[in-house]
Amino acid sequence: MRDFSILHHGAADGVTGSCHELRLADGRALLVDCGLFQGAELSADGASARSPEIDFPVGGVMALVVTHVHIDHVGRIPYLLAAGFRGPILCSEASAMLLPLMLEDALAVGATSDRQLIARVLGQIERQMVVLPYKTWHALAPGWRVKLQPAGHILGSAYVEVQLHDGLAPSSPDGEWRVVFSGDLGAPYTALLPAPRAPWRGDVVVLESTYGDRLHAGRSDRRRQLRLLVERALRNRGTVLVPAFSIGRTQELLYDLEAIIAARDSADGFDWSSLEVIVDSPLAARLTESYRKLRHLWDAEARRRVAHGRHPLAFEQLYTVDTHAEHLATVDYLTRTARPALVIAAGGMCTGGRVVNYLKAMLGDARHDVVFVGYQAAGTPGAAIQKYGPRGGYVELDGKRYDIRAAVHTLGGYSAHADQGDLVRFLKRMRHHPAEVRLVHGDAPARTALAAAIKAELPGVRVVRSI
Structure with a gap:
């Protein structure tokens, strides 16, 4: 039995509002993205707007990792601060430059015209930001490290590797767990950006599925x-x-x-x-x-x-x-x-x-x-x-x-997203294939089609497509 759980506070059964929590048994947690809902996903019943307020406890959240600066991945960060989060906001060099621009615009358009309030919020975010170089492990706590890898989606985008070892992973045969959060993966030949490369290992992979039911033109x-x-x-x-x-x-x-x-x-x-x-x-x-x-x-x-x-x-x-x-x-x-x-x-x-x-x-x-x-x-x-x-x-x-x-x-x-073939290859090219893949950030048909494609290529993998 695993000694951690993965909770989805957005993009579990749709394509916006990405927000995923890796929580240890002792209550400590890492949050990956904190985005706004858009379109029909603004509401649970199609009638009243879903509030962007944070509806989950943040006391145990040690850090937030930003995979990239699209609003459906970062738009709820100001509300996360309002809920009391004061931990580090981990992101890449480019995301650190682009994030304030994106949030300034989002706040001005959708939240407030008070420029002083916007400046205070942005100032708080910038004080909490910690820039991580790609391909380098960063220690969150003893036995708990994170690493950003280029995701090829937009400039600064990353997928996240989380390593749990020593006393944090006693249920693993080798005393270590690797959890991968894909963020949004880019297509292999996206202009301006290097193509993403699969990690060496991912025991559990939280994988986007936006275009899990189609193939892109070249x-x-x-x-x-x-x-x-x-x-x-x-x-x-x-x-x-x-x-x-x-x-x-x-x-x-x-x-x-x-x-x-x-x-x-x-x-x-x-x-x-x-x-x-x-x-x-x-x-x-x-x-x-x-x-x-x-x-x-x-x-x-x-x-x-x-x-x-x-x-x-x-x-x-x-x-x-x-x-x-x-x-x-x-x-x-x-x-x-x-x-x-x-x-x-x-x-x-x-x-x-x-x-x-x-x-x-x-x-x-x-x-x-x-x-x-x-x-x-x-x-x-x-x-x-x-x-x-x-x-x-x-x-x-x-x-x-x-x-x-x-x-x-x-x-x-x-499309800035990987297609079905790219997503399956991302998994297949891991030296150690995952035991479990959790499909998020996709409509039901896309998740269903991608689940079938993964099972056909990697029959030993457990695929969770409905959270």
């Missing part, structure tokens, strides 16, 4: 599809609108767009100089600047581009929109004129943010295209557009119905 295929969409905009004199979260996919898209523009052929008949690439998100612009400052963490291919004088995240045709007034003027300009553009707008699931104004203005015009590059949680406007847009349906935005005449596309190859 990187070259997704770039080809993106180029075709840009050419469509040049041909139609319309806008390709990409709802995107401010970190991760925004930077990947810019990286690929720079490559497409650099490789353009004047003989193809398109006026590439007329294309505008617009990032309409102050947060995305700030995070992209941080990405540039952290280029020593980029992969070899990206660093080679820089060495050859190219600027993957700051090319000539790239524009950023800052103020709200500039945002409204940009929406008006693109809907009035026939200027071809690709707009990356804040609001990855279309639940809010600047993308909503673009959708209201452009969904009814067939010149335009809406392109989804990330997961759309059930109950979000993004999921509705993705489902009903290809049928000529409608979506409700701010209580009003908008017919969808714009073309709707999904580029699965831009």
Whole structure:
């Protein structure tokens, strides 16, 4: 019998609100992530919003480990502090730089307009942050260590290895337990980031399953599809609108767009100089600047581009929109004129943010295209557009119905998550395969499909898919 338990305070049967607790028999615990719920997962019954308040005891929590800075993994940290947590917040170098930016924006948008209060919260978080280098063990307590490994999801992302040994693991044959929390694993060829590598050992693995029921398109295929969409905009004199979260996919898209523009052929008949690439998100612009400052963490291919004088995240045709007034003027300009553009707008699931104004203005015009590059949680406007847009349906935005005449596309190859094959390979490539895999961060069909795939490849593994 194990001498520890794993409790799930979010993302147990859905894809948001990640928060997992490793608790020893004596009550001491390690918390991995503390994220907000989004979309239909805001409520247990679909009617009333689930409170972001912490509903579990934090007295025994010795430390919080942040796998990466997406809000569904870190958005409840301010509430964790309000509940009394004053332990270390362990994270990677890049996450330490990016986390305050993400939480400042989230607090300002969803919690309070009191800038002094936001500053106090961020100051407390920064005082508690402890930066851990990748691939290095960090002692939490006697017999209890943690290590971060690159996860390839976004810059700074990590999966977490926890080692329990000596008196903490008497039920293990060799006196040691290894528990692995995957966080969100990236696809092997994510732009800018080294691919994740499996750990040597994981006795129990808490594994994400977001895309456990599908396989992604390859990187070259997704770039080809993106180029075709840009050419469509040049041909139609319309806008390709990409709802995107401010970190991760925004930077990947810019990286690929720079490559497409650099490789353009004047003989193809398109006026590439007329294309505008617009990032309409102050947060995305700030995070992209941080990405540039952290280029020593980029992969070899990206660093080679820089060495050859190219600027993957700051090319000539790239524009950023800052103020709200500039945002409204940009929406008006693109809907009035026939200027071809690709707009990356804040609001990855279309639940809010600047993308909503673009959708209201452009969904009814067939010149335009809406392109989804990330997961759309059930109950979000993004999921509705993705489902009903290809049928000529409608979506409700701010209580009003908008017919969808714009073309709707999904580029699965831009997912920042590993697909089914990647997740199974992560387990298979461990030298010592796990005895138990607990599937989290996925809808029921994805968890069911991934469980079947794992059992087919690793029949001796116990898979828990319903927490």
